[in-house]
Amino acid sequence: MHIDNILDEQSLAFLESYLNNTSATGHEVNGQKLWMEYLKPYVDTFITDTYGTAVGVINPDAPYKVVIEGHADEISWYVKYITEEGFIHVVRNGGSDHMIAPSKRVHIHTKNGIVEGVFGWPAIHIRNRAGKEEMPKIETNFIDVGCETKAEVEALGVHVGCVITYPDTFTILNKNKFVCRAIDNRIGGFMIAQVARLLKENNKQLPFGLYIVNSVQEEVGLRGAEMITQRIKPNVAIVTDVCHDSNTPLVDKTIEGDNKIGKGPVIGYAPAIQNKLRELIEDTALAHNIPFQRNAMSRVTGTDTDAFAYSNGGVASALISLALRYMHTTVEMVHKDDVEHTIQLIYESVLKIENNETFSYFK
Numbered sequence: 001m002h003i004d005n006i007l008d009e010q011s012l013a014f015l016e017s018y019l020n021n022t023s024a025t026g027h028e029v030n031g032q033k034l035w036m037e038y039l040k041p042y043v044d045t046f047i048t049d050t051y052g053t054a055v056g057v058i059n060p061d062a063p064y065k066v067v068i069e070g071h072a073d074e075i076s077w078y079v080k081y082i083t084e085e086g087f088i089h090v091v092r093n094g095g096s097d098h099m100i101a102p103s104k105r106v107h108i109h110t111k112n113g114i115v116e117g118v119f120g121w122p123a124i125h126i127r128n129r130a131g132k133e134e135m136p137k138i139e140t141n142f143i144d145v146g147c148e149t150k151a152e153v154e155a156l157g158v159h160v161g162c163v164i165t166y167p168d169t170f171t172i173l174n175k176n177k178f179v180c181r182a183i184d185n186r187i188g189g190f191m192i193a194q195v196a197r198l199l200k201e202n203n204k205q206l207p208f209g210l211y212i213v214n215s216v217q218e219e220v221g222l223r224g225a226e227m228i229t230q231r232i233k234p235n236v237a238i239v240t241d242v243c244h245d246s247n248t249p250l251v252d253k254t255i256e257g258d259n260k261i262g263k264g265p266v267i268g269y270a271p272a273i274q275n276k277l278r279e280l281i282e283d284t285a286l287a288h289n290i291p292f293q294r295n296a297m298s299r300v301t302g303t304d305t306d307a308f309a310y311s312n313g314g315v316a317s318a319l320i321s322l323a324l325r326y327m328h329t330t331v332e333m334v335h336k337d338d339v340e341h342t343i344q345l346i347y348e349s350v351l352k353i354e355n356n357e358t359f360s361y362f363k
Helices: 009-020 029-042 150-155 183-201 223-232 275-287 304-309 336-352
Strands: 045-048 054-058 065-071 076-082 087-093 105-110 113-119 142-144 163-165 171-173 177-180 209-215 236-244 266-269 293-296 316-324 332-335
Touching (some): 009 177, 029 183, 029 209, 045 223, 054 183, 065 223, 076 150, 177 183, 183 209, 183 316, 183 332, 183 336, 223 304, 236 275, 236 304, 316 332, 332 336
Parallel strands (some): 065 236, 236 316, 266 293
Antiparallel strands (some): 045 054, 076 163, 105 113, 113 142, 171 177, 177 332
């Protein structure tokens, strides 16, 4: 597989099936199995943990350990309360957006299979009868599965705690914009898998162990990364996630910065990001003519970078993000070129890391 053909027919078919599959926070296992099956030819072994994080390992016996990581989980809802009339109220599982819920179709996952439903919402004709139009709130979001009583709903297998996802699927707009729910951040899992594939198919031999980590439960506090970093005890971690495209309407660049889809991977700046490692990544981008952008994030990155950086007495960590439009909606959008360039940047950066490099500021 040549570096110029990163997104071939095989990889795009995997990306589509991987995005279309549901992997709600705490319920990632089916997506992890898909990911592991794709990754299997390109790694030596796998590690899995109690909560579902999956790790493909190259050179598992090497003492020096490098992680490349993305998180697997997508935002969703839980069934919170079922009324006597058969309407279902919800609670967030991750940062689900109450504003986009009304009129969306949903899948409720039960032991009996998927139950289809819709987020109901009063018609425009009657919403403002009292002179003030009601805006969506978490308390006003409710699901209708076509039942007339609570008993009917429960007979379908729906109960408090069932997870709820959106069924929206992958599409490509204007030949180069990938659109789907859960691009945040299954696109990260896809990209690190492509790095492993490139290493294998280009016969690259690494002097260290490479751990391709697909972490669970990022959306509720970086929990999967927090657990797995204690298991791996890495020396280096390169994390990939998404950040905001600030070039669409209604976004303030003075707050969000100036990043745009199609302009290259976004290299993060924050206290958790180790500057020597970040400089290696930037130097790599310049050496290989990979376009990139920068993003400053103040106290925390809000990504798994924070979990890796502050673990095990300190792990040299960096963040490479994809600019993303419409985060935490069902129409998240990234640019095909950015996906290709991010895969290339991680791949070339991994090849540039020297065995036993400490990234010390004091040498």
